[in-house]
Amino acid sequence: MPTYNAPTKDTQFILHEVLNVSGSSVPGYDEMDADFTGAVLEEAGKIASEVLTPLNAVGDTEGCRLENGVVRTPTGFKDAFDQMKDGGWPGIDMPEEFGGQNMPYVLGTAVGEYFSAANQAFTMYQGLTHGAASAILAHGTEAQKATYLPKMVSCDWTGTMNLTEPHCGTDLGLMRTKAEPQSDGSYSITGQKIFISAGEHDMADNIIHLVLAKIPGGPEGIKGVSLFIVPKFLVNEDGSLGQRNGVSCGKIEEKMGIHGNSTCVMNYDGATGFLLGEEHKGMRAMFTMMNEARLGVAMQGLSQAEVAFQNALAYAKDRLQGRDVTGPKNPDGPADPLIVHPDIRRSLMDQKSFAEGARAFMLWGATMIDASHRADDQDAEGLISLLTPVLKGFLTDQGFDMAIKAQQVYGGHGYIEEWGMSQFARDARITQIYEGANGVQALDLVGRKLAQDGGKHVMAFFDLVKGFAKDNAEVDGMAEFLDPLKRGSKDLQAAAMYFMQEGMKNPNNALSGSYDFMHLFGHVCLGLMWAKMAKASLEALASGTGDPQFYETKLATARYYMARQLPMTATHLARIQSGAEPVMALDAANF
Secondary structure (H helix, E strand, C coil), X not given: CCCCCCCHHHHHHHHHHHXXXXXXXXXXXXXXXXXXXXXXXXXXXHHHHHHHHHHHHHHHHHCCEEECCEEECCCCHHHHHHHHHHCCHHHCCCCHHHCCCCCCHHHHHHHHHHHHHHCHHHHHHHHHHHHHHHHHHHHCCHHHHHHHHHHHHCCCEEEEEECCECCECXXXXXXXXXXXXXXXXXXXXXXXXXXXXXXXCCCCCEEEEEEEEECCCCCCHHHHEEEEEEECEEECCCCCEEEECCEEEEEECCCCCCCCCCEEEEEEEEEEEXXXXXXXXXXXXXXXXXXXXXXXXXXXXXXXXXXXHHHHHHHHHHCECCCXXXXXXXXXXXXXXXXXXXXXXXXXXXXXXXXXXXXXXXXXXXXXXXXXXXXXXXXXXXXXXXXXXXXXXXXXXXHHHHHHHHHHHCHHHHHCHHHCHHHHHHHHHHHHCCCCCHHHHHHHHHHHHCCHHHHHHHHHHHHHHHHHHHHCCCCCCCHHHHHHHHHHHHHHHHHHHHHHHHCCCCHHHHHHCHHHHHHHHHHHHHHHHHHHHHHHHHHHHHCCCCCHHHHHHHHHHHXXXXXXXXXXXXXXXXXXXXXCHHHHCCCHHHC
């Protein structure tokens, strides 16, 4: 059975030596010294390895069962969920007034990585609740906040998001779910939603559904969509649960992975709903949840890559197969361990350099969210808005690829269920699809985010890279990291310039290159992270650290990324500059 150990030392390195969180002026960061964050991360790591990891295979093999309208979660899930609630983990970064601990989002993100790596399907129950609670916090009335948030922050009640319908996914303007106004100010919700994660289950007393629907007579298309709070059980004025609402689970979807999460078809038959935010402004409110969810899915891509890598590395060190071409490394045994072979090393280094770079990228993004929410930093808000599709699209594409690479290390055993590697690959696969498929993320990046605020934020990113390179140009040992980073950044700028020049002539020139641009951008972001980690490692070694091996390993991994991964920016640029013609040449009938 696979194992998992939370990478607490690496997280601490990023938080304190790369991002210097305790030195930040963001409110609340002054309390995040290394002892405090270390204690939180160690405890989260124990829960991840001791409670959640053993249930990962259980959830995969048992799945969820629909019995008489009630979904039964896998054996052990409810007890584990109770432990999570008792520890206050679901509300770690939520406001104290609603029962949360008000810790920074970046710390919640670090903890979330551990839980997701240990058991992605399980962690989705509380993750979706967090997103729904955030939407109510941002857009709800004071009465709605008081009614729902204390129970959702504690996860006594869980939450969902209901967007997709059988005939429409990305194009939500086509939805048919109706919201008929009632005389008491509520709405009668009728329609069907599909792919609803945690839509029905037995681990919470109530489930608070956030449902997109159209009020009759409103504008056509997406401009006519509103968002509603639709509880499974209506809530009485005193906070107690009232009658069952007109919402039910029609079936559980049969899925490729995340079997432990109840992905439901939800039927709304005149269910009572309450408007969240303004009429016909539902997407504005839903995007509060969607943007958070996209960052959470980016984290899932990283998480599955990390846990798969940990197990592939252990297998490569243990499995004896063949001899090192330069001479036996295990002369007393019948063969050498897999890890002596260069191709296995290549695969493992791909996985290691991605996971550690992605962790830094993820945590850096989380600090921008904290700066935006806690310090009203509009520049941070703009930059994380630009980078959200990069985080979601690049980290999940690469995360899935790394899970496949880890499976490959096992050879035939990787294809056998009892070794557990196929679950990581299957669970990682959904991350490229839900919360906006990655092709849509790329279109959002190129079609909307690049030009946002007159291109201010992408220019800020270029200036950030340029400034870092300039500030460290004279630092001993940094040239080998800065030179590849500058080349990658120039490729990114050239791609953006191509879109500006050629996209105006033919929009397909930009859209045909959007996916490559997202990956090009992702590589530059990880290149920046590795350059920053290299600098921190050089400083630690120069100061006489007690753990030189940790920092030497960081430098070696940084060199690998710069030499073997970051040069992909040139390939992506060449594809972008080939334009739309090779992509659009065939008529549909000729495919």
